Amino acid sequence: MAQEVEKKRKKGRTPEEQSLDPAAREMLIRAEQLGLTTAFSRADAMAPCPIGSTGSCCHVCFMGPCRLVKDGQTGVCGATIETITARNFARAIAAGASAHSDHGRDLALTLLAVAKGEAQGYKIRDPFKLARLAEELGIATQGRPVEAIALDVGQACLDMFGQQTGEVRMIERAPAKRKELWRKYKMVPRGIDREVVDVLHRTHMGDDQDPEHILSQGMRAALGDGWGGSMVATDLSDILFGTPSPLVSKMNLGVIKKDEVNIIVHGHEPTLSEMILAATSDPELVEYAKQKGAKGINLAGICCTSNETLMRQGVPSAGNFLHQELAIMTGAIEAMVVDVQCIMQALPDLAQNFHTEVITTSPKVKITKAIHIEFDEHHALDIAKEIVRRAIDNYPNRGEFQIPDFTSDVVPGFSHEYINYMLGGSYRSSFRPLNDAIMSGRIRGVVADVGCNNPRTTQDATHDYLVRELLKQDVLLVETGCGAIASGKFGLLLGEAAMEWAGPGLREVCEATGMPPVLHMGSCVDNTRILTVLSQVVAEGGLGDDISDVPAVGIAPEWMSEKAISIATYCAASGAYVIMGVKNPVEGSQEVTELLSTGWEAKVGGKIEFVVEPQEMVRRALEHIDKKRAALGLPAYDPEKFGRSGDWRMQELMALGPAERAEALYGQPAGD
Ligand code: XCC
Ligand code: SF4
Secondary structure, three states: OHHHHHHHHOOOOOHHHHEOOHHHHHHHHHHHHHOOOOHHHHHHHOOOOOOHHHOOEEOOOOOOOEEOOOOOOOOOOOOOHHHHHHHHHHHHHHHHHHHHHHHHHHHHHHHHHHHOOOOOOOOOOOHHHHHHHHHHOOOOOOOOOHHHHHHHHHHHHHHHHHOOOOOOHHHHHOOHHHHHHHHHOOOOOOOHHHHHHHHHHHOOOOOOOOHHHHHHHHHHHHHHHHHHHHHHHHHHHHHHHOOOOOOOEEEOHHHOOOOOEEEEEEEOOHHHHHHHHHHHOOHHHHHHHHHOOOOOEEEEEEHHHHHHHHHHHOOOEEEOHHHHHHHHHOOOOOEEEEOOOOOOOHHHHHHOOOOOEEEEOOOOOOOOOOEEOOOOHHHHHHHHHHHHHHHHHHHHHOOOOOOOOOOEEEOOOOOHHHHHHHHHOOOOOOOHHHHHHHHHOOOOEEEEEOOOOOOOOOEOHHHHHHHHHHHHOOEEEEEOHHHHHHHHHOOOOOOHHHHHHOOHHHHHHHHHHOOOOEEEOOOOOOHHHHHHHHHHHHHHOOOOOOHHHOOEEEEEOOOOOHHHHHHHHHHHHOOOEEEEOOOOOOOOOHHHHHHHHHHHHHHHOOEEEEOOOHHHHHHHHHHHHHHHHHHOOOOOOOOOOOOOOOOHHHHHHHOOOHHHHHHHHHOOOOOO
């Protein structure tokens, strides 16, 4: 057996090279033993297309596709490598922005249905946030019933998508200087959908053929995502399902239970998964599960659906992007329920080897061989119950299974509202303490470690390396998406991580506030929370008057999706320095590579650079942070200066169990 496995592996990587995560490694060995493929092995078996991966293949018309491989070569129409790489990049932005924004649109439609009393099982969980958003949107709140406000807010949000002229309202959250810059360059999104259509139009054969001009519209479409579609998604999710605050939960494949009906929710939207969660605690269904021989019903998540349910309800996470196949590989999943985005087509075929049912639910997503039970928010609870019942019925069909015994405790739930409250206290919610800590040098700067897993790299390895190295340098980490799950799996989303990894200054701040040094801020649409924090930090004063002044960096070290390109672009267009790992998708053109970095930096103060080596990512991030500190006239970072105060509070907290510690820190019991 071992020999056979060795032979099959031949050119492939070992499980240790494929993933840093011991749970993943165990499942990768099982995959080999069962003779099943995964994204890891398929990536090993298929090299990326050398032309497409550098952005040098144009297939926007059928005189081509044209593959530009030699210097000075053009397409049949005469398109240059600069135009082709820029067009490909802009189209990726458009697709990514569409995915995020459409998610926001669906939440606006759900809010409208809730306001009209037509959405079974839903209610408005955060009326305060609804009122704040209403005021921002110029909607009257005084003396009006919540439903009436929700109706107007839902409609105003929906209107931002179809708006044709003017400005998308939410850009008002950005610092004044930033808005002026966007206006100067005609980069303010006129409407969320309009800017996406504009990108698709101008990158059609025979339109915009100036790379700088194409990419400028790319930024505009991406801003419509970051300060539009995604921001709507975050705000409305909080209004409908609750604004997150810290809670205790668990991560990794070990959250799958051997003697319960296991249901995994995977994808991105909280709308159905929240109802499935409700259905799993339905006494009738729990009783039904017991009749079928199970001890109960266990819900866990994968990818950003997981982040949504984890942040708000503490539903444990079975893992990030590359765990979707590995979860099925355990043989212990009765149903994997998927909604939209990041769902591998390999799932239904893989599931045929076990008893697992893969259930698609979105009207937009069907997968051949998967079961389709279409979701409709008007009958959400009934549909959720039907799905849970199906999973229970499937429990007796479970065969041999193997669940890796790995979990780690996590404390997620850091919405921008909570961070504000945590730092300033209930009487004086404020970012002042954070600004002060950065200004004094206790915190050297902030890095957002975000984005996907990619089987072209070792799963989680770069996320993990960056986080540990940056913590040592007194850098505060904020995280979303699959990056946050990577940190969670390795115990970094805990106060303990400050003791073990944080530099002396950052550790002092964590001790004083009780916060972990790595803050899980949510799903990928919740990167907008980071934009909001940055804007509020600027408004607080002392760290410049624009986002581009703040000593902060965004890194997506293991990215793979078009959404990641849209996020990187709106962050850069908002003034941030963004580093992307894995591969430069515009490598075919040196000019376009420079346009995205030095070109954009000169124009909007933010830039995207593609860096593959983790050490180099850390070096550049720190260099940027120190450069921004110097520009603000702040003292140079000095690791010797802080951390001489006693660690008694931390030691006291460490002596408690995770649940008691959460209660002591956040004033709420675990899992509440
Ligand atoms: Fe998808 Fe959001 Fe990437 Fe993870 S991080 S692989 S996009 S789930 Ni957004
Ligand atoms: Fe080729 Fe030009 Fe058509 Fe692109 S647009 S496929 S470069 S002919």
